[in-house]
Amino acid sequence: MLYHSTRSRAVQADSAQAVLQGLSPDGGLYVPAAMPRLDVAACLAAPSAQAMAEQILTAFLPDIPDMAALVRRAYAGKFETEELTPTAAAGAFTVTELFRGPTSAFKDVALCMLPQLLSQARRALGVQEEILVLTATSGDTGKAALRGFQDVPGVKICVFYPHGGVSSIQRAQMVTQPGKNVSVFAIRGNFDDAQTGVKAIFAACPEGKLGNTRLSSANSINIGRLVPQITYYFKTYQDLLRRGTVAMGEEVNFAVPTGNFGNILAGYLSKQLGLPVGKLLCASNANNVLTDFLTTGVYDRRRSLRRTISPSMDILVSSNLERLLYFMSSDAQVREWMRQLHSQGFYTLPKEILHTIQQDFYGGFCQDSQAMAVIRRVWERQGYLLDPHTAAAWAVAEEYQAAAGDQRPLAVLATASPYKFPAAVLEALGETPSRNAFANLEALRRKTGIPIPENLAAVERLPERHTAVIEKAEMLTQVQGLCR
């Protein structure tokens, strides 16, 4: 199936090549030339989440053979439940729990699948070289990628994180990672230094090769990370049908904690495929670039990044938005907007395009203090414990319903276990967190009675394997060492 770049329809790839390359050579993102066909009724009747994923992945990535086996290898026995992303009723809302995977992060849904897709695309295209996946992380992506790529044949993974810049639990999760093909380095610098260092390594390697190794990325720009996320929109709808909350064809709204715009774009693709999706509520924290954009049509990154209690949403340039812009306009137009964003720091949509986007999307944001209040209120009234990212989406959902008077059923996507952010959650519940992250896990368990996810509890007992702290100038040398 044909894919091309958001910045030039002339830059083309089939679906296996698009997954293998990640980013298109002109800096654009790969999009399907035409929306694939999916039998929505058949997909909603699928007997399992895996069967559903297989149908969706096959529709988008037909050049990657043997999808059923890949899906099984990616998910079987890895999640807390074979439903993968179960739903729970909480007050007036349905919560879709995207955090039941092996690292308790929403990123697991995609990062369990991507390694299988990448490895199979490599085989299908007859690529001989090994692949090295380079990842800069501010926390969540690193562990989910390490876990997903652990011992996948033909692929190695190397993660860089800022020394002192991730939570102690996130650090412990990464440095204890087993596997013959994994490397983890702390760098002296911040997340931007890590990301810049990774980009510099790509730039230093002509045609993405270093010796006999091909470089790739686990970043959410890869179409192979986006497509697996469509499944949970279908799965949520199937649950609501089975529970009788909706009749077939009735629309459901989704509230989505948003950073890079990948989570919510999967919802837009679901709607394009024919799933009855109503409004997609794009929830941000104090870094509210997307709220402004969806309200005014001006995307303006000329502001400084704020640190919040929902760090996975601390972001100024949401890379997957480029795909939405492409669906709304043309390759030449996207190229021009991206040029303006790069050179002057902002671009402005014409009114007609803004209005079209507003048919499908609503933007809202939530300050930390409000997220804390929501965590406490939802725990006290509904007995459901939200993490800070999900709390932001919950707040935006309430605000939207009150403002728009839209009473269609609403699902809030829950993107992290509250146990990944125990200090903020304890504080929201009126407790004083300790400086020891593992003590906070235990305190939160005593307070709420909710079991600590096994993978997080286990981290405290595992040996540390990756303790190297390096200068940022050493990143290339370390990567060269891995490519020998």
Ligand SMILES: *Cc1c(COP(=O)(O)O)cnc(C)c1O
């Ligand atoms: C990555 C992440 C998000 C944002 O998802 P995007 O696809 O980047 O929009 C939200 N919440 C959590 C906990 C995440 O890890």
